[in-house]
Amino acid sequence: MKIHFIAIGGSAMHNLALALHNKGEQITGSDDEVFDPSKSRLEAKGLLPEAYGWFPEKITADLDAIILGMHAKADNPELLRAKELGLKIYSYPEFLYEQSKNKTRVVIGGSHGKTTITSMILHVMHYHDKEVDYMVGAQLEGFDTMVHLTEENDFMVLEGDEYLSSPIDRRPKFHLYKPNIALLSGVAWDHINVFPTYENYVEQFEIFLTEITNGGAIIYNEEDPEVKRIVEATESQIKKYPYTTPAYEVVDGETLLETFDGPMPIEVFGKHNLNNLEGARWVCQLMGVQQEDFYEAIATFKGASKRLEKIAETKTAIAYKDFAHSPSKVRATTQAVKNQYPERKLVACLELHTYSSLNPEFLSQYKGALDAADTAVVFYSPHAVMIKGLQDIKQEQIEAAFDRDDLTVFTNPADFKTYLYTQDFKDTSLLLMSSGNYGGLDFDEVKNYLK
Incomplete structure (x- = not known):
């Protein structure tokens, strides 16, 4: 072609x-x-x-x-x-469907966790030499590209993004895939430039459920009340498989997952990641992978790029970067790092970078999102606010939104970098959360200042 x-x-x-x-x-x-x-x-x-x-x-x-x-x-x-x-003009998701319409389509949807769950599934398949077609939103270790297409593979695993398909097709991408097996991880309002109300946003996930093929399956996070509500309310002719966070414990900075063979150490950590892992296990099971084979493979999963990615470590300090920007993900990621290293001071830095996060009407959603941090820092660029055509945001609005009197706010990249590189990180966990780069921060440089 x-x-x-x-x-x-x-x-x-x-x-x-x-x-x-x-x-x-x-x-x-x-x-x-x-x-x-x-x-x-x-x-x-x-x-x-x-x-x-x-x-x-x-x-x-x-x-x-x-x-x-x-x-x-x-x-x-x-x-x-x-x-x-x-x-013939295709949007990106339309073309992926065209390439996979004769395959079993596995679609991972949700406001958060999509990339991680999709990555976990692909890691398990790769570990056991099971060839599948795929599309995932991050670069994975052991994979050359984020998209793989063949004529012969039986399965197509797709990360189901709810953002728009193209400039001339305003449907969310995940409405076009028509899954045989679907997963829904969570619903938390996002993309307010496209979905101006919470109800309008939730509706997209309700439509997603109607697009699952008759006789197909939905695997859903029963701990998310909105997910539980919409899945249990749907009248589509589909099988429903709820999942919850599996039992685990953290011992000396190591996460141990409870399995039928006893506690098993894993590389990823945090309640949200363990919840993601259980969802991935259910998907893999429906794709023919036995439980013991899943656990063997997932023990070696280190995470998707920019998802709680370790960027530096010394004997007394550790630094992670994470793509977290939505309020629910910021809250979960901050809590995860604190739970993993409870004896260490947690310095959590968040860049407000997306359209939603820089919108004054949305800011209140961040209340309490950084509460698990001992030191909380927020960076945003007034220039980015101007480019996006949004109202000016004042420092007082940020402080009020996060509801922390001790919040430190930066708007100048040089000031933020100076602050970061003059900290004493002994007995500290540093968490850098952003879908940007704090106005030009070199993440590789961070390791030089972790002392």
């Missing part, structure tokens, strides 16, 4: 382009800017556009498909040309 990508440089888009190239398809693409790692990875396969910009002349009648990325606009010149020629 001859396939052209409009906005090939995105994290998801370039991985799909690489996967299709590896499958033997003929790939071209355009974008107005491409940054690393996408740039170097596309370049290595000869897929990086020769010039940045949009070129309608690239859109020709002999193309079999156009894949449209979210970065493109609805009036994109290449998109308009493709419509003019009557070419």
Whole structure:
């Protein structure tokens, strides 16, 4: 097939382009800017556009498909040309469904935990040499790309994102996959630029349940009251499998999972990760992996990239970075690190970086999210607020939202870096939570200051 990508440089888009190239398809693409790692990875396969910009002349009648990325606009010149020629235009999730419609589709949904659960499943399959197609939202150890497509594999494991499909398709991505096996980890309001009310957001997950194929299965986190409510209320003809956090204990900074063979040490930690692990175990079971084989494999799982990823450690200090930005994930991640190292001081730093987190109307959702930290720090960029076209946020609003009198707030990257690098981290756990980089923080440098 001859396939052209409009906005090939995105994290998801370039991985799909690489996967299709590896499958033997003929790939071209355009974008107005491409940054690393996408740039170097596309370049290595000869897929990086020769010039940045949009070129309608690239859109020709002999193309079999156009894949449209979210970065493109609805009036994109290449998109308009493709419509003019009557070419088949797919959103990213539409195309993934097209590639997997004859397979058993396993879709992992939820406001949080999707990437980790999907990563756990893929790790277990990889460990036992079980080949599956997949799409996951993070780079995994042992996997070349975040997307893998074949003709022959029976299963397709998909991370089910609730964000929009494309500039011309306003449906959430996970509405398009039509799972045979689905998982729902939790529901906590997010993406308020698209779903302005909590009720509107929850509705997307209710629709997701209706998209499960008749006779399919939903595995759901019974500890999340909203998930429990909507799954138990659905009248879809599907099997329902609830799960809860398995028994575990933390001994001298090591997490031990209770199994039928006794306590088993695992690499990941925190109640939310143990909850994710149990969901993954159920999915793997429905995919044919026995419980003992799951435990053998999961003992070696170190986590997905940027999900409680250890970046530095000394004899008396440890530092993690995490993608956490939603209130529920910030709360769970902060509590997890404190529980893992209860005798150490916890310095938790959060960057407010997403549209939702920088919205004054949403800020109140963060109340208590950093309570488990001994020292709580929040960084945000007024410039980012301006770029997103949001109302100005004052330091007092941040302090009131988190409901901590001792909260430290930074708006200048240099001031934040100075603060961080002048701390005494002896007997301390440092947690850096962000979907950004605090205005230019080099995470590799952190290890030089952990003393």
